[in-house]
Amino acid sequence: MELAFSADAAPALAARTRRRNPVALLVGVLDVAVIIVAIVLAIVFRFGGIAADVSGFGALDYSLFSVCLGLVWSGALHLAGTYRREIFGVGAEEFRAMWRATFWAFGAVAIVALLAKMSIARGYLAIAFPLGLVLLLAERALMRRWLVRRRAIGDFCERTLIVGTRVEVRYAADAIARNPSAGYQTTLVSVVNSADERFELADGTVVENIGLVDNVATLDGVVDTVIVAGQSAVSPSALRNIGWQLEGTQIGLALASSMTDVAGPRIHRRPVEGLPLMGVESPTYSGGKFLVKRALDIVLSGAALIVLSPIFVVVSVLIYLEDRGPVLFRQVRVGVGGRHFRMTKFRSMVVDAERLRDDLVPDDTSSVLFKMRDDPRITKVGKFIRAYSIDELPQLLDVLVGHMSLVGPRPPLPSEVSQYESHVRRRLNVKPGITGPWQVGGRSNLTWAASVQKDLYYVENWSVMGDLAILARTVQAVLKRDGAH
Template sequence: MSDPAPHDWRLAYSRRLSLTDFIVIAIAVASTQFLWFGFSANGVAFRGNLDFLAVSYTTVSIVLTLSWTAILGIYGSRGDRLIGTGVSEYRLVVDSSFRLFGVFAIISFLFQIDFSRGYFILAFPLGTIALVIERWLWRKWLTTRRSRGEYSAKVLLVGSETSVLHTATELARRPQAGYHVVGACVASGRVADYLPGTTIPVAGNVDRVAQAIAATGADTIVITSSDELSPEKIRELSWSLEPGRQHLVVAPSLTDIGGPRIHTRPVAGLPLIHVETPRYEGFKRYQKRIFDFLASGLLILLLAPVLLIISGVIRLSTPGPVLFKQERVGLNGSTFKMLKFRSMVTDAEALMVHLEATERAEGNAVLFKMKDDPRVTRVGRVLRKYSLDELPQLFNVLRGDMSLIGPRPPLQREVDLYESHVHRRFLMKPGITGLWQVSGRSDLSWEDSVRLDLYYVENWSMVGDFIILLKTVRAVFASSGAY
């Protein structure tokens, strides 16, 4: 597929989604009709209290396919502000499908139409699952293109040098979001220069935004700080933008805030952004604990044969205990004994002093990690590669010391090196897995590890926990960053 022109990639991508949505829905609905009625579906008719409603299920399938495709567009599931990142796109696909089948249910009730319940009960989940998979495949394709700067908004950053650099760094972390920075206008106004440590050109000062837009071809202007721009100047800038082609975005100084905590409310012409304070008590905490207890108990029962096999292999392969117990810091700074299958030699803790002295540690400045740690046994390398050594932590979860998902459980010597803000990670129980597990594990820098843990603590939700669990399965099989 050839690239669309710079100004119409949004429309081109939306059209491709519309086409594939239609194809996926048509296949799902046709398959349902065949599975439920066989080849005789054309002759099968339903009747209500109105004679003219007697039609074949082939006609129903056509109407359903067209209606389903249309409602996905009506509810904005193909909008360029949703695609590429987050769960909003998937949520809209599911919500739109629910609403459509709700409409069919209401119509059948009001007009007493004798629909085949099995036909619709089968068509709904089959079509919805197929649509989510289709959107996921498109997202993978889009992420690849956006990593090369294609199919993205061309962003001109406007503000102080510090705020512009910070925003550019954060946007570069997630190219799949579709914001490709092509230039900047800063207060210092350094012309023919670059932002420090980047290849982003500085196109002038904040008074030359219009010229910078023309020079860079930007279609999205992101204001990172308004100290250099008066309200009147920002308003005039918004008026000067070409409607439908150029967009204005205001980026507040807050970072690492999850979408559900943000609410925008216009008051007296002011776009006020309300950021909810995270809460760590009440029903949400009980909900998480109930899920942890039930899930860990079920997993222990299902994995009992695996646990026994691993225990036997460790016992027969190397001398020493099967389990390794280590004191870790958990909720509110309390300590507990974390369980793991032993993957190292028995005197591993004593040997670490020598290894740290030789400065062979890898990973980051606070956590001691080595890719080729000589203390790890042959069996231990396999266990670590697929995170099997962490399975005994299910008993920590069952007991209430840990959660299935949460921040990484640290050692006391690591906590002693924490800056004050890092202690916020103790507001929640540590987890067997978490954002750090699905984002690189030991390959992460210390700053990224802290950022991910704090982001989770500030924005956690049960939906987010389920997504992390699904990503954990992929991360375990990929075994990237596991050592």
């Protein structure tokens, strides 16, 4: 079916004021400030001040050289695409781009210094680049936290027109509403074969159905992004025309794929002339990535056990003094490939908690998981250590010996696995984790269906960078204590 947008609705919309998203400008200013701080600190740490000359370059001193370095570094950030609006607030591409830009800047400076035979103090560069990268990543992470909070209340969002059939528009709008961090906000819809002038979103918000529009460019200043929600409503030639119409405008174009829950690392563009194919890799559960994951598990869990040993001692004493019972609680869980292992935790319930469970009624009797917000079996010490996930710390031992990973799906009970549907068993394709998408995505507040969706998405799309991001977000989730019971 050809999509011929009609201009009838455009005049009434054209009077709306154009909004400019200041996020890229704000981030750019902060990046420059961070680069300046990193370079100044490198000079101070290496020389104690800005004084030395670069031999072979006349009167050029480190202050002028540092200005050039800052310009090269800032330019590399632009060339690496770190200010593209679609990467702010979501995914790991923003952080990978920061890494690439810093590497390029370092490489460019090294090559120029070699060709010009400039004798630059290696200590200066050895401090400036690693320090700058760490500060840039920290700045972007803090900026992302602020941006996500603002987007949750509707600020700094892309005003979006969704095009498709009613079912396709509904699906895309609901997905956008569930993920405000992505920065899209459904402003208008164009529902094919529908005469309704209003379209109600899942949260009850009503938006305009503008119908068909002859030229999407007439919406410049009204919307920031056009999302084509499905191919059934837009033919290839119509889609090509939309792309041509948007040339020279500030409107972006996004295409929704019918394949869901597939993340960037598995997607590769494979262009064939006249047919822009998107290659999708099947999930793999072995190879180099898993060796890196295991190495990180060993190093980080070992270091954490050493650093947190005083907390282990204090918590052990408190648990024992409360009721003179055992300090640790070991329970059979199901690990990778369905193999059973005994998971270790600090005991947070009364000694005979397992026997008393049969007399209790969970909050949701239809769920596979047994969850009670006010479980009477939890001890006073247990309530505190569960609130801050301290009870989970002995699982570091399970990580060290290889039964678990630092990041992964929640380790299930055998009784839970016996109730799994066939597709849910894919959770067992990787090692369970101390933390994971369930920990940073709501913890006990999640429904069973939401927990399964998050875990399956992780299993099929995990990456080392994603694991590191989850570990960083876990600290925030634990401190907020949201969903901990």
